[in-house]
Amino acid sequence: MSLVLEKRSDLPPLWRWWGARVGMTALASLSDGRPPASFSLDVDQPLDVAPAFGSGRFGAPALRAHRDGRSFSHRFRHVRTEADGARILMLLTDPVARISLEQEVALDAKSDVLTLSTLVRNDGDTPLSIEWLAAATLPLPADCETLRAFTGRHTAEFAPVLVAMPSDSWVRENRRGLTGHAGPPGVFISGPGGTRHAGRTYAAQLAWSGNHRIEVACDDDGLWTLQMGEAFAPGEIVLSPGASYRTPAMLATFSADGLNGASQNFHAAIRRRAPWPREGMRPRPVHLNSWEGLYFAQDESSLKELATRAAVLGAERFVVDDGWFRGRDNDEAALGDWVADPRKYPRGLGPLAGHVTSLGMEFGLWVEPEMVSPDSDLFRAHPEWILQIDGQPLLTARHQLVLDLGRSDVRDHLFDRLDELLSGLPIAYLKWDHNRDLVAAGGADGRARYHDQVVGAYALFDRLLAAYPGLEIEACAGGGGRIDAGIAERCHRFWTSDCIDATSRVEMQRGFLAFMPPEMMGSHVGASPAHSTGRSQGMAFRSAVALPGHFGIELDPATLDEANEALLADGVARYKALRDRLHHGRVWLGEGPDGLVWQAHGEAGRGLLIVTRTAPGHLRRPPSIVLPHCAGAGPLRVRLLHLASEAGHPAPDAPLFARMREAGEVFDGDWLAQAGLPTPAMKAESVAVYEMEAA
Template sequence: MVRRQSHRHRARRRGLLDPQRRRLAPAGEVTLAPGENWTAPDAIFAVSTTGRNGAASAFHEAVRARLQWPDGAMRPRPVHLNSWEACYFDHDEERIVALAEAAASVGVERFILDDGWFRNRDDDTAGLGDWTPDPRKYPNGLKPLADRVNALGMEFGLWVEPEMINPDSDLYRAHPDWALSLPGRASPTARNQLVLDLRREDVRDYLFGCLDRLLTELPITYLKWDHNRDLAPAGGAAQLRGVYALLARVRSSHPGVEVESCAGGGGRNDAGMADFCHRYWTSDNIDAVSRIGIQRGFLSFLPPEVMGSHIAASPAHATGRRHSLAFRAAMAMTGHLGVEMDPRTLSDTERAELADWISFHKQWRDLLHQGRVWQGESSDGVLWQAQGREDELLLFVIRAEPPADRRPQPVTLPFCGKSGAWGVRLLRIAGGEGGHAAHSAPFFKATKSTPQSLPASWLSNAGLPLPPSKAETVSIFHMRKRA
């Protein structure tokens, strides 16, 4: 059961009724005068009789009901390549075209040009607010690049951070009063930037003009909308309403454009953004082991088709850890797949492997997206996650640490029910390369070629037998219900 409520509250406590104390505290605390009302933000909460998986399913359906897809329905989620970790701010047209060609060669369907494309943006100290292409990097603007991306068979997407401004920008020099500030207080920067006052209509009009010009002049199908610092001062609820108003105006004027909610990684992964956005950037940490907990937490509330999950480089930029390409790819399969690296840095064998994983995702994404998600834990540190329909799904069995037991214990799958049987096929064991080969049983060899029939009650109570696996391994099964 899901409830969405908006409450109106009347101040009762004596201290809150004193008109002389009426104020808006920096943290957003509101003091009401006698007779005044305050409307709380919408909240979604779930009550489940089937545990956390039931609650997650209810949350997913509530969020899906808010999503406003172009043309009214979700299409297969295009595989992304995002330029950020491939080149950071080091742009030039020739380099980006080569990156786009490499993306197309491995099966990428949408190319996103991240931060660094606009005027004077050589690092994070300047340029925010001046949303025009840098002529040093793109002498003819972004149109030739966007057209080249389209000619390669990919859609073109663009990174923006409209709510922010660098003091070193033409916009700030012209309108320093447009930044959020408190009278008589200093305005410290974070990440070398300030926050624009979206409570002001003139600020929203300026930003809409910039975005509208880009979306009109360029074949953009996707905006990665970022937000890379805390709101300090907060600006209150009016600031967020201003953001919503700007997003609504952009979506109304350009209904075919999808928007990604990004905020310092996963800082704005909330249901309110689902009214305007179609994807959430889960975290700037793309380390495959770190992503186990990050993505499982995300899926407790938000559905998999809006979870940005990228195949990162090795070593991971956020942690410096190295993981096999297979493990990195398998961990990214469960969301909206993307690539966050330069394929040109891979060997021919690795590029072929990356292309194979992208093809694998395309084969199964209709099952992985828009269905149910079940999560659970087994013994010896094994985690599992199933995604799909009540009668067909993919099961991901994840082992991050080395096993303590040479023979893994079966994993019980309560969602399998009590009646009938399931056909189980082992599609892939990703990761765990090197070292001594683990002994396997004939059953697992059989499941690689032909689905094996197992009683539902057995899977629910005794569990699915698992093949031997090493650290940083994902075993992927296809399961289909039989009568």
């Protein structure tokens, strides 16, 4: 990847290039090749790093700010540029409006990902209202064709959205107060003929867990610009004299290897940002979470029995979900009162935690620190601690309100409660939930607190991880409502969705992998019928769909018959055998003929291939699937490790697949990339798992 800026003596640097790596033996100035345009200002207004409102350039401005309606038009001057090879810092100022901008651009060569952010400072002596500040304004070439993003809702995250490049602008704005169930604030833009595997792809995501805005805008020069930043509530960011605001970081990457190449770059960048210990990530442990097994009907005895059954299956971590604390028999009360319920746990949680660890498993606990129930001791003691607007009704969701984490006393109280739990129990893992959107997020002063809420949550996460560096945290927000690169610096796992229907999970998990690496993707084997959809799938299929991520179990094994318990134990063992190859290296996603989808993990010369069929095929015979990532890999031995399908009425077989199940079959990588890999007959809701190694 190359990024090229043209430095000017007293004006902001100009964008010349962002994209494939290029040489610059002799690059003429932009003005040399731009003849005057009709019906335009006499002074040219090319795209610079901080396009200004009211400057005569009518594309998307990087900043919208004013002083009580004045100083709304800006003319930035270049003060200085600092560069150290991997980082550029540009200082710009508007001496009339008395505003300074600091724009930082850093390139991580190991991931090929840019990290961009902008700081605005009020150099004047009156308040400065900020309505919009882009983390960066990136140029996109005129021949871009397709924009890919995601939408979603609770239990239906990561629904892909594919649209042609806009003639004017495309905007996604989120005002929910947290990331939202559409997934990370991000977008992929493809050049001519771009596919998953080839073609120019430009991609970016915002490292922020709150309100956000993304805009792809076209200007009358025929170019597009890409901007991302935090979306502000009215009057939310007002800078006093000398004060400043910095945007969340924008992670941006280019790949000539299509969507997969861009996603692989994101995975590398997120892995470098994740809060793994100095020695690195250990193998992701299999865990059983109690929620869909018991819901609120838990006590010491029932959870000890559940933990024993989990250990028999091979679980390595046992997580106690919602319902363990005082007065919590349903979701209508007790959030905020983080003390073990004496009716359910008369001896506290210690005996249960001791039982779990004696079985060789880690002990984990569910919490939702940012929330409070109106029916709770905490709310009765501190009704002023919630986000609210005086005179407006208190709007609950899941019977809960939101604590104001912009307040230091609230954060201190929550840290003390969590510290008491963590210091008194062998808790290795917190499932940290966030089960509602923010609505009237006002502070005690009546001003909007959406921004402060995210900053305060980050501060609480950071303080806990500093105090307990061995602690692992899962980010959950009604499932996938808080998955983004900002919280990824503070958590070790995401709960992808509250929907564990395996058929639904196939597309959701592929959407997750567009942005985040597989080892952070919580993927569980749920009950059948699935609690969220009512659909049923076989145990072999459910286990295979959960295989590529961070594998877990979300059911009570006591409900399984002997055959299904054996299938689940087999799935656990398979995950343990394969997780090192699943969770390191690159990931490729692809689509095959007749409804097949596939994904490959690792490297072409040593990796795993997972082929999934969710619906019945329409062809008479199973098709071959083309694997472009195998091109140039040389001879590869392919073994069919597992075909997850319902027992009984087996699909027709062939000698080739019998050999692939034994010693394997050798194919040339170029053959697989062009002619494809033959696939066995697969019924609906089945998964084939292959091993591919250099022959």
